[in-house]
Amino acid sequence: MSFLVIEALRKTFGQHAVVEHFDLAAERGEFVSFLGPSGCGKTTTLRMVAGFETPTAGRIRIDGRDVTGLRPNQRNVGMVFQSYALFPNMTVAQNVAFGLKVAGRSAAEIGPRVDEMLKLIKLPHLAERYPYQLSGGQQQRVALARAIAIKPQILLLDEPLSALDAKIRISLREEIKAVQRTLGITTIYVTHDQEEALSMSDRIVVMNEGKAEQIGTPFEIYNYPRTRFVASFVGTLNLLPGKVIDAAAGRIAIDGREVVSSRGLAGAQPGEIRTVALRPEAVTLNDPRADGNRMEGTIEDVAFLGSVVRIRVRFGESSISLDTFNNPSVQPPERGQAVTVCFAHADLQVLQDAA
Amino acid sequence: MKTSKIGPWIAFTLGALYFIIPLIATFEFSLRLKRGEYSFEAYRIVLGDPRFQATFGYSTLLALATIVIGVLLVVPTAYWIQLRLPKLRPVVEFITLLPLVIPAIVLVFGYLKMYNSSSLLPLTSSPWSTNLLLTFGYVTLALPYMYRAVDTGLRAIDVRTLTEAAESLGAKWPTILFKVILPNVRSALLSGAFLTFAIVIGEFTMAALLDRPAFGPYLQLIGANRAYEPSALAIIAFFVTWACMGLIQVFGRGARGASPETR
Incomplete structure (x- = not known):
């Protein structure tokens, strides 16, 4: 006991x-x-x-x-x-x-x-x-x-x-x-x-x-x-509405763009709207080696926080924040720049709650 | 911008003169017992009067008893109100303020009616029980001052958290009250105690109507029959009161420790 x-x-x-x-x-x-x-x-x-x-x-x-x-x-x-x-x-x-x-x-x-x-x-x-x-x-x-x-x-x-x-x-x-x-x-x-x-x-x-x-x-x-x-309470998190396409395969659409979660969509029905969670530190920018989900978007905001640069990328109605370490020899990207955000299938979590 | 200090100083000076001039005049008059010279003859007569010593001693004893009973009544009450029954605070405050709006003469007539020798509780039937009744009467008269002082002291410390801290360390109610709460409201208790002392020493109505040999009736008796001695007595009474106030300051300042909130 x-x-x-x-x-x-x-x-x-x-x-x-x-x-x-x-x-x-x-x-x-x-x-x-x-x-x-x-x-x-x-x-x-x-x-x-x-x-x-x-x-x-x-x-x-x-x-x-x-x-x-x-x-x-x-x-x-x-x-x-x-x-x-x-x-x-x-x-x-x-x-x-x-x-x-x-x-x-x-x-x-x-x-x-x-x-x-x-x-x-x-x-x-x-x-x-x-x-x-x-x-x-x-x-x-x-x-x-x-x-x-x-x-x-x-x-x-x-x-x-x-x-x-x-x-x-x-x-x-x-x-x-x-x-x-x-x-x-x-x-x-x-x-x-x-x-x-x-x-x-x-x-x-x-x-x-x-x-x-x-x-x-x-x-x-x-x-x-x-x-x-x-x-939302623990850490900073991107919370986005996602429309379930195929629960068994972990396929879900965010603002019309299809992504995959390897963590599964337990009990979800096709067409159901679920909340999708993604940590900013799990997202990379324009990474050609990255394997997994890729989404094209435009940089909406860049916040220099010292050791970390927080970038917000917009995709139609949704946006994703991502963190990159500050590199003194590389300038942060500009607002309005077209970019590709990349994140692993395992980092995309589909929550139990509806969006 | 520099504010002029002349106005406040004028107000302060006028206020001080309002209080000090009658006092100086009384003191000056008390020194004129012997014709053509200043002397402390009136004080010598008063202080040498066995009735002065007897009545002052009697009132001092009753004042101490009043303080003890008042503390035992007020501290646990104020503590429980603060800790467990905060909704009752307005009711208790109202009750404690009643002696300020009900004249002492009304109270004492009520006592005489309630506790006369043919009543169920004949407290006026013997000197000893009348002394007890007078003490309870004084506790009632001093209640507004004692309760306010203790309540203010309790509000200055975090009673609830201190109680819970002591409880979590295994303490029971008597330990919490006497080892944790009382020492931290010491200066407030002293304020209440000295105010009570000052009230009891000068009280006339209750003592006179209950026919007890207290200092108040003695003051009245001397005032009605002598010329200079009442002034000397008034100065002595002022001195006693001031001494009480001074003691509040000395002991209040000497109280050790302070809660983080009151620092």
Whole structure:
């Protein structure tokens, strides 16, 4: 049996269901991210695991024990909040020691554990500082140390990096991942930042309107999105309407131009309109060696983004964006130039949703 | 563009004079007990009066009791309103403001009617129980100030998240309230406590009608029968109030820590 099991979880506020039909089985030591836009129910689901919200229906089991009806202080979960939530009246060391004192541990046990935690977050020199004397990044590291000091069964992080600036965010997410890997603690991480989720997680749960749209590894979620929502939410994507010609052969027409998808068109009927997804980095321009789909079009826009040049090519009613690496010795193409875009059969994904 | 500061300074000076001139006049009058010279004779008489010491001691004791009961009543109430029952906030605020619109004399007549010696709860039947009734009355009178102070303090910290953080670390309600919440609203509590103290020390109506030996009725008695001593007492009362305000500042500034939101 999995370490954390969430079964048929549902939460309603009045008539409005914020989470429904939510199932998840996370293994011991796994890092799972809940990814989705604001209001998709990811924080509510996390809060139900923490015990701050009571599910309307469904069960939550941690290591085989049903914790659905238990209070937060009976669950042995560590929580890190977006707003740090350090106790302002206590020093860094007192904050980290708080959970251990509450658990009735002896001073001889608390002191070394606090030292160990402060070393882990690389802040042993700030033990006697108060939270208001620390930067946001330091406060969040202390909050992490405080949460894991009690050796929780599960670590829950609710958008812990959202309040920090970009540079700190990147360094801190690497630290959080390193700490998680060192301790081997099962972790649920809530974020709306796809880069965070993709870079840190063993698995991602993409959530939309209270439901898990897709659960998979970052590789699966990014490369094989199952729905239009997942495809559009994770990474940049070309979404085009396609008319199915021959489902068995994977033939589909985009704006009258026939292309082939080797991933198949499960259950599609000829003439049906389906959404076709294509990553910008999977498309090349005027590549004579390319084998696969080719479409003639005209360059509509060229955006120089530094290391990458993003080009939009128009075909009648549709357009495709593609990324090429910047080459200092080659000028980017001009607007209005006639070009051929090329992409492999395997890179063309036909989604389950209608366009 | 540089704005002229003359206008604000004139307004400030007029305001200051409005408050300071009567005070200086009172102080000057209190020094004129001996003919032809300034002296602190009125203060010596007042401070040496056993009734002053007895009534001031009595009112101080009742003020401390009022503060303790007020804190025990208001802090958990304001905390729960903030945390679990925010919709009830307007109702509770309305209730806490009632003592400002219902005169103390109405309250005390209500008490006398409700708790007289032939009622079900005869709180006026003995001095001890009357002291208790007076303390409850003071708690009611101080409620608007105590509740506002504590509520403002609670709003300045993220009560919900701090509570949840403590809960996730295994803490139960008493630990959360006394180790996490109370220390972080310390300066607000002190504000409420000192305001309560100042109100109780000068309160007349309830103490007089319940016939208790408090400082307020003593002030009135001296004022009705003596010339210079009431002025000395007024200055002493001002000094006590100012001392309270000063203590609020000292302890408020000394409160350690601040939430990220209040930095």
